[in-house]
Amino acid sequence: xxPNHEPSSDSYAADIASIRRAQVRIEPFAHKTPVLxxxxxxxxxxxxxxxxxxxxxxxxxxxxxxxxxxxFSLDDDQATKxxxxxxxGNHAAALALAANLRGIPAYIxxxxxxxxxxxxxxxxxxxxxxxxxxxxxxxEEIANKVLNDTGAVLIHPYNDGCIISGxxxxxLELLEQASEIDTLIVPISGGGLISGVALAAKAIxxxxxxxxxxPLGADDAFQSKINGRITKLSEVNTIADGxxxxxxxxxxxxxxxxVDDVIVVDDDEILQAMRLCYEILxxxxxxxxxxxxxxxxxxSFKKNPSYCECNNIGIVISGGNVDLGVLWNLRGRDPR
Amino acid sequence: xxPNHEPSSDSYAADIASIRRAQVRIEPFAHKTPVLxxxxxxxxxxxxxxxxxxxxxxxxxxxxxxxxxxxFSLDDDQATKxxxxxxxGNHAAALALAANLRGIPAYIxxxxxxxxxxxxxxxxxxxxxxxxxxxxxxxEEIANKVLNDTGAVLIHPYNDGCIISGxxxxxLELLEQASEIDTLIVPISGGGLISGVALAAKAIxxxxxxxxxxPLGADDAFQSKINGRITKLSEVNTIADGxxxxxxxxxxxxxxxxVDDVIVVDDDEILQAMRLCYEILxxxxxxxxxxxxxxxxxxSFKKNPSYCECNNIGIVISGGNVDLGVLWNLRGRDPR
Numbered sequence: 001x002x003p004n005h006e007p008s009s010d011s012y013a014a015d016i017a018s019i020r021r022a023q024v025r026i027e028p029f030a031h032k033t034p035v036l037x038x039x040x041x042x043x044x045x046x047x048x049x050x051x052x053x054x055x056x057x058x059x060x061x062x063x064x065x066x067x068x069x070x071x072f073s074l075d076d077d078q079a080t081k082x083x084x085x086x087x088x089g090n091h092a093a094a095l096a097l098a099a100n101l102r103g104i105p106a107y108i109x110x111x112x113x114x115x116x117x118x119x120x121x122x123x124x125x126x127x128x129x130x131x132x133x134x135x136x137x138x139x140e141e142i143a144n145k146v147l148n149d150t151g152a153v154l155i156h157p158y159n160d161g162c163i164i165s166g167x168x169x170x171x172l173e174l175l176e177q178a179s180e181i182d183t184l185i186v187p188i189s190g191g192g193l194i195s196g197v198a199l200a201a202k203a204i205x206x207x208x209x210x211x212x213x214x215p216l217g218a219d220d221a222f223q224s225k226i227n228g229r230i231t232k233l234s235e236v237n238t239i240a241d242g243x244x245x246x247x248x249x250x251x252x253x254x255x256x257x258x259v260d261d262v263i264v265v266d267d268d269e270i271l272q273a274m275r276l277c278y279e280i281l282x283x284x285x286x287x288x289x290x291x292x293x294x295x296x297x298x299x300s301f302k303k304n305p306s307y308c309e310c311n312n313i314g315i316v317i318s319g320g321n322v323d324l325g326v327l328w329n330l331r332g333r334d335p336r
Numbered sequence: 337x338x339p340n341h342e343p344s345s346d347s348y349a350a351d352i353a354s355i356r357r358a359q360v361r362i363e364p365f366a367h368k369t370p371v372l373x374x375x376x377x378x379x380x381x382x383x384x385x386x387x388x389x390x391x392x393x394x395x396x397x398x399x400x401x402x403x404x405x406x407x408f409s410l411d412d413d414q415a416t417k418x419x420x421x422x423x424x425g426n427h428a429a430a431l432a433l434a435a436n437l438r439g440i441p442a443y444i445x446x447x448x449x450x451x452x453x454x455x456x457x458x459x460x461x462x463x464x465x466x467x468x469x470x471x472x473x474x475x476e477e478i479a480n481k482v483l484n485d486t487g488a489v490l491i492h493p494y495n496d497g498c499i500i501s502g503x504x505x506x507x508l509e510l511l512e513q514a515s516e517i518d519t520l521i522v523p524i525s526g527g528g529l530i531s532g533v534a535l536a537a538k539a540i541x542x543x544x545x546x547x548x549x550x551p552l553g554a555d556d557a558f559q560s561k562i563n564g565r566i567t568k569l570s571e572v573n574t575i576a577d578g579x580x581x582x583x584x585x586x587x588x589x590x591x592x593x594x595v596d597d598v599i600v601v602d603d604d605e606i607l608q609a610m611r612l613c614y615e616i617l618x619x620x621x622x623x624x625x626x627x628x629x630x631x632x633x634x635x636s637f638k639k640n641p642s643y644c645e646c647n648n649i650g651i652v653i654s655g656g657n658v659d660l661g662v663l664w665n666l667r668g669r670d671p672r
Binding site for chain 2: 039
């Protein structure tokens, strides 16, 4: 059994070796997700795009990779008492599913304002839902109470070496599926996904460009990169409910060193990208999942110095857990 | 160059040999579409389900397979004058795209009530749209006028050996992707899709069960099988805009002989299946495309004599060209 923060040669919380071990560990459980392409979107963007569709991952999002790696990294004594987390949704469902597969309890603290479909996923996978107020303080307080009551292990949604390693398996798959990729665009929130993806991708191809896609209303990573330190925001406001978290002390060093730039897009650009995912790619994508496409189509990307270096762009479609109502909002913004 | 109605050993309009030739012909152009599975839907249906996702085919529907085979079967002299068809949508877009790939004109007669997204697909692929009234008489009259004016070749949406052969390539792929499949559920309208799928599947595995899925408001295949002859309806009424055509003289003998049964479902069952495709499978599916899932979940299937013989069911998700408004209808039928 490895500690959750396994040591690495770079002093990061994960490395290519821990990511390769994660791949072996989760392989019996996780889907190898398909890569979709579209001549229409290539034509719109002026680039060749490869969509790594984690909306087809178990639980409907990439989060299952990290959660599965974390749960199956626990030794039997730890595992018996179960796992606990507080999450806005996809990590919660993923952890419930992974715990279910191992046959251990999952205690999931969920803020009352979480999207209904995400809460239903947690219940469907056998997780025990414990409600909190929306604030991070309330979520942490309730999670700590559960920890004390049960002796379960806290599995943080992103600030955790096993989680980062699990998410990094995306790069191992994607760069095998489309080795011509020279750029990856990855949603950024707490940084677990992009940290794993960047560590693995740069180990395989040191010249690969890693771009983060971040909503304007929660652009803490953009600010952090400018300021050279973790910068939290006093409030966040974006439709992308999966991208409201801030960088952690384990993800920040990786984001600082390995993420080449952050592309910031607004909610309208995200909604337009959701529509294109639906109408052109034929996939159900949550707002957070569509942000990579929003970024590649944005004016700010076209003005970015890296724009001319990108030819074959891998875009991580991070998840597809979306209430139908969000699509109605899309429709309401367009008279057709 | 083969004639469009190539002779076959069975005196059907196509056979396994013509389908294998079609596979070679379209391979440089068509996507090999992924097969999705879902433990949740397996659990709801009580069967192991394999979804062959033709919504990810070029043009957003299986129709590209047949259209591509037909267009690339033309000799150069024929091809130069272009192709013409009248279609409610997906065949039209597919033919426009295939013609575009060969660099020849495509004249597309479209009824004025066709879904907007399907018309846009035709235009996007460079097809020349010619409007008709919704009636079949008007569509045929206008198509004949175009034929006379241009000398183009009429490519019928389904009553055509090359079209049937192209659609049959789905079985070649699917039974390689999931050889354990013992049953196929396939949407039926004019019968081009299910004819090709049945011919190829029964050639590979004579014991495989072929079930058609048909909307209650356009159940001409169900009636035809009962009556032992092509039975047209005086009117059709279903949300599944791709399933309103009647069997043709080339598809009927194949449907009569090789389709084991027809499962009839109503529009509410189709809408519910669309919702499940969206929320569980994370794919955008048009009503016609969701009917296979509707069938496998229907009470009439559970009462069907073949129900107990089915364990591993391949479901052809025929297309994903859907206006967002249809999803709003879904939402309107459920208060959540």
